[in-house]
Every structure is written in structure tokens, then in C-alpha cells.
Amino acid sequence: MSDYIVRATAANAQIRAFGAVTRDLVEAARKAHNTSPVVSAALGRLMTGGVMMGAMLKGEQDLLTLQVSGDGPLKGMTVTADSKGNVKGYANEPQVMLPPSKAGKLDVGGAVGTGMLRVIKDMGLKEPYIGQTVLQTGEIAEDLTYYFAASEQVPSSVGLGVLMERDNTVKQAGGFILQLMPFAEEGVIAQLEQNLGEFSSVTQVLEEGKTPEELLGLLLKGLDMEVVDTMPAQFYCNCDKKRVEKAIISIGKKEIKEMISENKSIEVNCHFCNTSYTFTVEELKELLAKSR
Numbered sequence: 001m002s003d004y005i006v007r008a009t010a011a012n013a014q015i016r017a018f019g020a021v022t023r024d025l026v027e028a029a030r031k032a033h034n035t036s037p038v039v040s041a042a043l044g045r046l047m048t049g050g051v052m053m054g055a056m057l058k059g060e061q062d063l064l065t066l067q068v069s070g071d072g073p074l075k076g077m078t079v080t081a082d083s084k085g086n087v088k089g090y091a092n093e094p095q096v097m098l099p100p101s102k103a104g105k106l107d108v109g110g111a112v113g114t115g116m117l118r119v120i121k122d123m124g125l126k127e128p129y130i131g132q133t134v135l136q137t138g139e140i141a142e143d144l145t146y147y148f149a150a151s152e153q154v155p156s157s158v159g160l161g162v163l164m165e166r167d168n169t170v171k172q173a174g175g176f177i178l179q180l181m182p183f184a185e186e187g188v189i190a191q192l193e194q195n196l197g198e199f200s201s202v203t204q205v206l207e208e209g210k211t212p213e214e215l216l217g218l219l220l221k222g223l224d225m226e227v228v229d230t231m232p233a234q235f236y237c238n239c240d241k242k243r244v245e246k247a248i249i250s251i252g253k254k255e256i257k258e259m260i261s262e263n264k265s266i267e268v269n270c271h272f273c274n275t276s277y278t279f280t281v282e283e284l285k286e287l288l289a290k291s292r
Contacts, residue, residue: 003022003023003025005052005212005230005231005232006227007229008227011184011224015178015179016179017176019174021174021206022173023171025051025234026170027169029043035095036096038108039093039095041162042108042112043089045160045162045175046079046140047087047235048175049140050066052175055083057123058083060084062083063082065079065119065122066078066118068116070135072109072113072114073093074092076092077090084231086233086236087236089272096111108139111138112135116132117144119147131151131152154180157176158176160175160202161203174203178196192219198218239270239273245287252291253291259284260285260288265279
């Protein structure tokens, strides 16, 4: 099953819902950054949440950035998503190894530690929207749930899961976001709470072979769910050599001259996809001519 996002409503639009399967994009990030199992799980959860939140954006050019900073050994993560199902991300320390949590699972909360979640939405206005909340558990899903309630005043439930194989590849990944509209009735809320109480976990449901539609069907049982649309999702970085050239030009003549004076090629690495771009001394001289 290739990665995709499902958008749905339920109970006459009293609930809006997003479900996603993200195994391929989480595996692509794991390969790009050679992440340890606990970092694969942490970054995978944040990318899954990010790609669904990106799908909430309205404009073609809108961008969402999620930044987690914590005092755990992972030190932080950054994820960027657009409105078309593209997402990319990286962890500050990709090789963190930790013993399992008390529950015998990958200790994402221990890797992240205590800290902050920042949500930046660039919607083409003069200033981007920035929301910031304190991390509740460092397990990501609870932190996003709290962010929606505290910063956007939208009662929400977020579930995210990444299941790793013994060989450190990604076995399952996906998630859901459920949001109550202001006019949601008590009976609808009660039914939703009951469904959430009976729901096992994202990874268990995906392990059973269920699709995002079926996952949402369990969560929205008895609430007349209606699928609005589906959208492919992928790990995608829009970096290329031309973009890196512009970045080098932007640092100014002085710095470029210093690079040239060392008389050797330089390598520039993209944080998001770990691709390296090499520039020879001759290429640097060409960029110097273009800089101000």
C-alpha cells in the first residue's frame, strides 16, 4: 500500500478527520539519515503528523513547519510539509540509542525529553503564523493534541505510530487526527470518546492490514463517516544544485573569497534529505562573479 492521506467528515460535519499510511515516506527518511530505531520512530511520528497537518492548508504555496526542541539526547527535530502531501524532515542527532521504555516500546519520550513544540505556518502573508506549546510527553501525538487545544482552540485527538522491523527498516507507519467542530453535540462527543477508548493502536490496526479508510471507520463508528478525498503522500525534498548556488551567492563576496583562497572544492549538505553538493574552485569563482 503506497502512502496516502484520507480526509473525512462525520456526524454531519461535526467532526473532521484525517487518516494516513506513511510507511514508505518514513522509510525514505530513515534511509536518507541512517536513523536509529528510536529516532526513526520519533521522526516518523512527527512527519506523519506534519503531512496530515499540511493537508489542512488551503493555498498551493502554503508551508507548515514543525520544530521539536528538547533536552533529551535527540536534541530536536524539524519537519516541513506542504498542502500537496509532500513532507521532509531531519533529527539533530540521528544515531541516538536508548533502552526500551517501561512498556517495552521504543522510548521516543526519553529521546526527545522536555522542551517545546513550535508550529510555523507560512501562508504567503507578511508574517507567518507561529504557535508554541510546551511538550507534554515528548511522544509527539499527545504533544500535537495539546497544541491544537492550546494554540488553535480546536479539541482534537491525534494518534501516530511507527513500528520497526528487527533489521531496523520501517514495518508500519501511519496516524490520524480527529477534530471536533464548535457545534459538536454531546452525543457525538460521547460516541467518539467511546470509539477512542476501544481503539487499539495505529500500528496494530495497520498490522491487521487495514487501510486509512478502515482505520477512520473504527474511530468514527456510528457517526456516519463520509470520505471527502484522498491524497498521495511522499518524502520529498525540493533542494537542487541551483538552490544551493543561490544560498552560496547570498552569503556574500567576502565568505566566497575565503572559500576560494583555500583552493579546494567545498561540499554543501542539505539537512532535510542529506544530499551533498560539491562545488569546485572554478564553480566558486563563477558564483563570486554573480554575488554582490
